[in-house]
Amino acid sequence: MNATHLECANCHKNYEAGKLHNLCLECGKPLFVRYDLKKAAQTLTTDSLRNRQADLWRYKEVLPVENEENIISFGEGWTPLLPTENLAKKLPIKLNLFIKDESNNPTQSFKARGMSAAVSMAKELGVKKVAAPSAGNAAGALSAYAARAGMQAFLFMPRDTPKANIIECEQTGAQVTLVDGLITDCGKIVATRQDAEGWFDVSTLKEPYRVEGKKTMGYELAEQFDWNLPDVILYPTGGGTGLIGMWKAFDEMEKMGWIDSFRPRMVSVQSIGCAPIVKAFHEGEIFADEFPNAATVASGLRVPKAIGDFLILDALHKSNGTAVAVSDEELLNAVKEIGTSEGLFCAPEGAACLPALRKLIEQDFIKENERVVIFNTGAGVKYLECF
Ligand SMILES: *Cc1c(COP(=O)(O)O)cnc(C)c1O
Numbered sequence: 001m002n003a004t005h006l007e008c009a010n011c012h013k014n015y016e017a018g019k020l021h022n023l024c025l026e027c028g029k030p031l032f033v034r035y036d037l038k039k040a041a042q043t044l045t046t047d048s049l050r051n052r053q054a055d056l057w058r059y060k061e062v063l064p065v066e067n068e069e070n071i072i073s074f075g076e077g078w079t080p081l082l083p084t085e086n087l088a089k090k091l092p093i094k095l096n097l098f099i100k101d102e103s104n105n106p107t108q109s110f111k112a113r114g115m116s117a118a119v120s121m122a123k124e125l126g127v128k129k130v131a132a133p134s135a136g137n138a139a140g141a142l143s144a145y146a147a148r149a150g151m152q153a154f155l156f157m158p159r160d161t162p163k164a165n166i167i168e169c170e171q172t173g174a175q176v177t178l179v180d181g182l183i184t185d186c187g188k189i190v191a192t193r194q195d196a197e198g199w200f201d202v203s204t205l206k207e208p209y210r211v212e213g214k215k216t217m218g219y220e221l222a223e224q225f226d227w228n229l230p231d232v233i234l235y236p237t238g239g240g241t242g243l244i245g246m247w248k249a250f251d252e253m254e255k256m257g258w259i260d261s262f263r264p265r266m267v268s269v270q271s272i273g274c275a276p277i278v279k280a281f282h283e284g285e286i287f288a289d290e291f292p293n294a295a296t297v298a299s300g301l302r303v304p305k306a307i308g309d310f311l312i313l314d315a316l317h318k319s320n321g322t323a324v325a326v327s328d329e330e331l332l333n334a335v336k337e338i339g340t341s342e343g344l345f346c347a348p349e350g351a352a353c354l355p356a357l358r359k360l361i362e363q364d365f366i367k368e369n370e371r372v373v374i375f376n377t378g379a380g381v382k383y384l385e386c387f
């Protein structure tokens with residue numbers, strides 16, 4: 001509709017829209033979709049949004065699908081932004097604390113946003129078979145959207161992925177392979193087999209559209225806060241797609257004149273057992289080294305090497321944000337604390353934001369009365385083995 005071209009996020013080489021792409025052919029880094037935002041802003045106005053559907057396709061002018069018939073949707077997105085009085089009261093300072101509850105999405109995690117965009121585009125571009133490595137929720141979402149699109153999905157997951165993720169993929173028709181290794185090992189299998197098998201690789205940021213689906217979290221936050229972005233966003237970071245996407249969304253909204261140059265301080269939350277971004281951020285690196293012996297019960301955070309590492313780190317720096325690691329014990333305890341105070345059974349990844357928030361208050365990074373959003377990225381019921 002309004003996509004003009006794709007652009008490498010690293011070397012800025014341009015690529016034609018409306019064609020299948022994976023990584024930049026020059027430098028091997030992710031590609032971003034670029035839009036004619038002037039044209040988009042003619043029909044997509046803050047007023048026009050009042051009457052639109054309650055899912056992420058309400059922002060269709062800044063999403064990549066050309067022909068609306070290709071949209072594969074279960075009504076993903078437009079999730080609740082929950083104010084949290086009980087939980088906020090337990091903190092040492094007074095805060096306006098919100099939980100963006102992504103467990104409300106189809107397949108119970110925010111991976112649905114990315115997969116809706118990626119599978120819709122795959123359909124538009126004639127793909128019949130999709131493949132991906134996954135720590136769990138991405139596989140569940142891809143399997144569901146592929147089934148609805150009439151595509152075959154080939155999924156590679158670590159053998160110790162939460163059982164719910166594996167079963168939902170099998171029950172929604174995907175071909176599942178369990179791998180003795182990490183998501184990075186699964187990714188290598190997809191990369192080596194995709195040509196021979198005719199698969200389109202939809203790994204995080206290795207195709208340009210999942211990040212477009214996830215960027216809608218940034219649009220939604222702005223809209224739900226009446227176009228005044230919050231002061232701080234805590235985001236449980238694996239591949240970083242959502243954080244990178246929100247950062248892109250803020251830029252697009254500013255170009256459309258919806259918001260000014262104010263940006264929330266972006267915070268990456270990771271587990272001490274797998275904290276490549278935290279380590280790189282505090283060492284002042286531009287890229288993150290692969291994290292050795294990655295291990296955490298928060299499977300979505302078990303990403304020892306993220307291809308978008310430089311984009312995550314850039315957003316943390318430019319926003320005056322930071323990165324925090326918490327232990328598995330802290331994040332599991334937080335599941336129960338959030339559940340007990342707010343009635344929300346969070347994914348361990350989302351719960352990790354609470355101990356991170358406490359550390360940031362202690363460090364005086366977060367001040368009294370600030371508006372803080374923590375992302376609950378998925379549903380606790382997918383992780384019964386943890387409890
Ligand atoms: C995938 C996942 C994450 C990490 O998301 P990224 O955007 O890849 O950083 C966090 N929480 C849950 C529940 C996930 O499934």
Ligand SMILES: [Zn+2]
Nearest residue numbers: 008011024027
């Ligand atoms: Zn490039």
